[in-house]
Amino acid sequence: MNAKSESPRIYNLFPRLVGSMDKWVEHFKRIKNLGFNWVYINPIHYPGFSGSLYSIKDYYSINPMFLNPESSKSQIDQLKDMLEDCHKNGLLIMMDLVINHTAKDHPFTKEHENWYKRKENGEIKSPGAWDNGVWVEWGDLAEIDNETSSDRDNLWNYWKEVIEFYIDCGFDGFRADAAYAVPMELWRFLIPEAKRKNNVLFFAESLGCPIESTISLVESGFDFIFNSSKWWNYSDGWLLEQYSRTYKKVPSISFPESHDTLRLSVESNGRFPVIKKRTIFTAFFSSGWMIPIGFEYGFKKKLDVVNTIPEDWEEINYDITELIKNINGVRQKYDILNMEGQISEIYHSNRENVLILKKEDDRSSKMLLLILNKSDDRESECILPENFLSNKLSVIDCFDSDMKSIDILPGRSFVLKESEVFVILLSKG
Incomplete structure (x- = not known):
């Protein structure tokens, strides 16, 4: 399979942590060795007064933090060199596409005043979010009126030209920031236009929006969405219910942590079995998988779109590179x-403490089985029910080599250590 026919195994290279683009090639080699096939880069554009990566002042200039001051090459030539280095390492690369807002000090706030949403007093509106019942406004951002602007055609064509410019530079895909906040009609215009130029892929950031909005994004042409498996407690019904409504329409991407979340090493209080459980579960759940830079080394500092600098690179807390290589290697080999x-829960006598999920599809001769101890504090026993499988299946691979010699049979008893999880690949028939 080539990289675009395989599911995306994405490594988020957070640019503020690695500095100028000429240094990224060292990471590309490491990323490829870990078994990833995509690199995701957060915004690289020239930022506004806040310095936030997501507060863009100039879509056609590069953040000085990512330029080599000793290079005689232009900004765009340095960008193209980076993209060429990425491709030489056998990796595809996507960039963040931020079109819901600009920096408050973007020249467009004066040159194209009718491109922005306004408050009742006439001031440009800033986007925000509810936090524990309190509305938090992001004052460094100016919200774009992509839906009702009186100059909508020119505004939409501007976004089209930005996308085409970065396709010409060499990007293979776009991660649409706050995709649900952008009118679906605009996506239905932009995505086909981009794909006519080159067969780029579009990834929708859909987290936090109602499932109906996610489905609307799917119908607007996105190739992938992101799912919420990172936050599942392994018991409540919402995750499997959401998945059942989307999986036939669009593939999705799981992640154990992201640049928007706390580090899993911190959330878990450094408990390695808990970390391993979430890592393996998210790698099992959907066809796409993503980790951010530093996850493989147990980094503790949250990635920050304003304040992270290369000096925040940490000493290795723990090293799970071999686990990640094994996961990516197995993911690359098998079509399932x-x-x-279809993901279905297997009901059994100790369902309260042990989760058993089965994933299968008629297009594949393989089946995936997950057995997971929900408890982080105690062992749990499970007995595979007598009606578990219609016939014996053979174990042909797994995310963790300890399971390769175990027979999967009705009535088989397991004692799982605290937080222990197995993902096993089975051959049907």
């Missing part, structure tokens, strides 16, 4: 891990 499929 490169497609979505």
Whole structure:
């Protein structure tokens, strides 16, 4: 399979942590060795007064933090060199596409005043979010009126030209920031236009929006969405219910942590079995998988879109590179891990403490089985029910080599250590 026919195994190279683009090639080699096939880069554009990566002042200039001051090459030539280095390492690369807002000090706030939403007093509106019942406004951002602007055609064509420019530079895909906050009609215009130029992929940031909005994004042409498996407690019904509504329409991407979340090493209080459980579960759940830079080394500092600098690179807390290599290697080999499929829970006598999920699809001769101890504090026993499988299946691979010699049979008893999880690949028939 080539990289675009395989499911995306994405490494988020957070640019503020690694500095100028000429240094990124060292990471590309490491990323490829870990088994990833995509690199995701947060915004690289020239920022506004706050310095936030997501507060863009100039879509056609590069953040000085990512330029080599000793290079005689232009900004865009340095960008193209980076993209060429990425491709030489056998990796595809996507950039963040931020079109819901600009920096408050973007020249467009004066040159194209009718491109922005306004408050009742006439001031440009800033986007924000509710936090524990309190509205938090992001004052460094100016919210774009992509829906009702009186100059909508020119505004939409501007976004089209930005996308085409970065396709010409060499990007293979776009991660649409706050995709749900952008009118679906605009996506239905932009995505086909981009794909006519080159077969780029579009990834929708859909987290936090109602499931109906996610489905609307799917119908607007996105190739992938992100799912919320990172936050599942392994018991409540919402995750499998959401997945059942989307998996036939669009593939999705799981992640154990992201640049927007706390580090898993911190959330878990450094408890390695808990970390391993979430890592393996998210790698099982959907066809796409993503980790951010530093996850493999147990970094503790949250990535910050304003304040992170290369000096925040940490000493290795723990090293799970071999686990990640094994996960990516298994994911690359088998079709069932490169497609979505029906995920169903297997009911058994100790369902309160042990989760058993089965993932299968008629297009594949393989089946995935997950057995997971929900408890982080105690062992749990489970007995595979007598009606578990219609016939014996053979274990052909797994995310963790300890399971390769175990028979999967009705009535088979397991004692799982605290937080222990197995993902097993089975051959049907």
